[in-house]
Every structure is written in C-alpha cells, then in structure tokens.
Amino acid sequence: MQEIKKKQTLQRVIFLNIILVVAEIGAGIFSGSMALIADAFHNLGDVLALFISLIAIIYGAKEATKTMTFGYIKAEMMAAFINSLFLFVTMIFILFESIKRFFEPHPIDAPIVILASLIALLINGYSTYLLSRANIEHHHGDEDPDHKHEGKDLNITSAYLHMLGDAVISLSVAVGGILIYFFGIVMIDALLSTLFSIYIIKETYPILKKSFFVLMDSSSVDLNRVKELILEDKRIHSVHDLHIYNPNSKDIYGSAHIVLDENLNLCDIENVIESARQNLLKMRITHFVLQPESDKYHNETSSCIAHMH
Numbered sequence: 001m002q003e004i005k006k007k008q009t010l011q012r013v014i015f016l017n018i019i020l021v022v023a024e025i026g027a028g029i030f031s032g033s034m035a036l037i038a039d040a041f042h043n044l045g046d047v048l049a050l051f052i053s054l055i056a057i058i059y060g061a062k063e064a065t066k067t068m069t070f071g072y073i074k075a076e077m078m079a080a081f082i083n084s085l086f087l088f089v090t091m092i093f094i095l096f097e098s099i100k101r102f103f104e105p106h107p108i109d110a111p112i113v114i115l116a117s118l119i120a121l122l123i124n125g126y127s128t129y130l131l132s133r134a135n136i137e138h139h140h141g142d143e144d145p146d147h148k149h150e151g152k153d154l155n156i157t158s159a160y161l162h163m164l165g166d167a168v169i170s171l172s173v174a175v176g177g178i179l180i181y182f183f184g185i186v187m188i189d190a191l192l193s194t195l196f197s198i199y200i201i202k203e204t205y206p207i208l209k210k211s212f213f214v215l216m217d218s219s220s221v222d223l224n225r226v227k228e229l230i231l232e233d234k235r236i237h238s239v240h241d242l243h244i245y246n247p248n249s250k251d252i253y254g255s256a257h258i259v260l261d262e263n264l265n266l267c268d269i270e271n272v273i274e275s276a277r278q279n280l281l282k283m284r285i286t287h288f289v290l291q292p293e294s295d296k297y298h299n300e301t302s303s304c305i306a307h308m309h
Contacts, residue, residue, distance in 0.1 A: 014050045052079050080207060095197035098193035
C-alpha cells in the first residue's frame with residue numbers, strides 16, 4: 001500500500017512539473033528572460049529525474065525472476081544515486097553562474113518574472129510537501145531518530161530535495177524580481193541563488209555518498225557486534241567470511257560461515273542457525289545466510305576485511 005501511495009505522489013508531482021516547464025518556457029520567451037528559460041530547463045531535468053524515481057518504485061515492487069534473483073531491490077538506491085548526482089552537479093553549475101552574476105549582472109523583466117516565479121514557487125512548494133508527506137509515512141516511529149536519513153526511502157528523499165531546490169530557486173527569483181522592481185537591486189538575485197545553492201549541495205551530498213557506497217555493497221553496520229550476536233550461542237565456536245550490505249534503505253542483508261560443535265545433528269544445526277538469525281534481528285538484519293562448517297575451518301579469518309576470496 002505504501003509503494004502505491006509513493007507512486008501516486010510521484011505521478012502527481014510529475015504532472016504538475018510538466019505544466020510548470022511549459023508555462024516557464026512560454027513566460028521566458030514572452031518576457032525575453034533567459035533566467036526563466038534556464039529555470040524551465042532545470043525543471044525539465046527534474047521531471048526526468050522524477051520519472052527515474054517512479055520507474056525505480058515500479059521495478060522495486062517486482063518479484064524476483066530466474067535472471068534477477070534478488071528482484072529489483074536496489075532500484076531505490078540506483079535512482080537515489082542518479083537523482084542526487086544530477087542535483088549535485090546542477091547546483092554546482094547554478095552556484096557558478098550565481099557567482100558570475102556578481103560581476104556580470106543580467107537585466108530582468110521584473111513583473112513577468114515575479115508572476116512566473118511565484119507560480120513556480122507554489123507548484124514546487126506543493127510538490128515538496130507531497131513528497132515530504134510520502135517520506136514521513138515511510139519513516140516508522142521505532143527507528144533511530146539520531147540518523148537523519150535512516151529508514152527513509154532515499155529515492156523519495158532525493159526527489160524531495162530536487163523539488164526543494166526548485167522551490168528555493170523560484171523563491172530567490174521572486175524575491176529578486178520584487179527587489180529589482182521596487183529598488184533596482186539587481187545583485188540580490190545572485191546572492192540568494194548562491195546561498196540556496198550551497199544549502200542544497202550540503203543537503204544532497206550525504207544522499208549521494210550513501211547511495212554510492214550502498215551500490216558498492218558497503219555497510220556501516222558494526223561487524224564486531226554482528227559477530228558477538230552470532231557467538232552468543234556457545235555451540236558456535238567461531239565465525240569467518242562475514243559480509244554485510246544494505247540493498248535498500250529498509251533492509252540489511254548478510255552472510256557468514258560458522259564453525260559448530262562436531263556432534264550436532266541436522267535438527268540441532270537448524271536450531272543454531274535460527275537462534276543466530278533471531279539475535280541478528282536486534283540489529284535490523286532482515287536476511288542472513290549462515291553456512292555451518294566443521295572444526296577444521298576453525299582457524300579461518302573471522303572478517304571479510306582480512307579474508308578475500
């Protein structure tokens with residue numbers, strides 16, 4: 001049900017922003033404002049990014065197949081990486097252009113720019129609100145509040161940041177247009193754009209970094225703590241080839257080889273494995289594969305860091 005709500009939210013946001021792009025291009029051509037036309041193409045890029053997010057949600061809900069044995073569980077992180085990378089690069093470009101305008105001010109047809117940017121602000125603000133609500137509903141109350149993006153759908157978060165970036169840029173254009181119209185202060189547009197660009201870059205970087213490392217099968221889970229939980233069962237002598245990764249923002253997967261007592265029967269081994277998996281749920285590890293082995297593997301290294309296949 002939650003995935004359906006997120007899909008419907010993205011579809012609504014995409015529709016609103018297609019209307020916005022068409023309106024901004026028309027206003028830009030009519031007013032002769034390159035700023036509005038540039039912002040329209042920036043919004044067009046965001047529409048494409050939102051399409052990527054929508055595709056990620058659709059594919060993320062698909063079942064596993066013979067060739068895609070994990071399904072499309074990493075679709076969320078792939079979309080988050082593409083979206084945040086696009087936004088990061090776009091904001092750097094806007095920051096560069098904003099700084100240039102301190103030295104090369106551009107004339108603005110204030111009344112049309114004010115009207116168009118206020119309409120853009122309303123649409124982008126409403127889109128941001130819709131995406132924010134979709135992510136709040138995704139964020140469960142029992143998750144750690146100290147981790148800003150833990151438990152949230154990074155795909156929706158990156159799309160939300162896209163819309164937030166558009167909203168604050170529209171706001172800067174509107175404020176700049178008002179100040180230019182009444183006071184002739186052309187530099188305010190460049191100042192606000194610079195400040196907002198820096199803020200969005202700061203907010204986007206953690207998403208870009210996390211999604212990249214997740215795609216590389218990195219994990220911030222404490223391996224020593226995982227090992228301790230597995231070894232709580234005294235029938236397990238040692239652990240080696242321990243691997244942990246996060247396929248998306250909700251799940252933690254892993255695997256390990258465990259050395260067991262020599263005289264355990266199959267039923268006992270199954271009980272040991274189930275006990276270890278129950279312990280690992282304390283760390284929100286939802287899928288863990290354990291390979292039981294005899295004592296001859298006892299001297300194997302206990303960490304995937306030191307032992308490479």
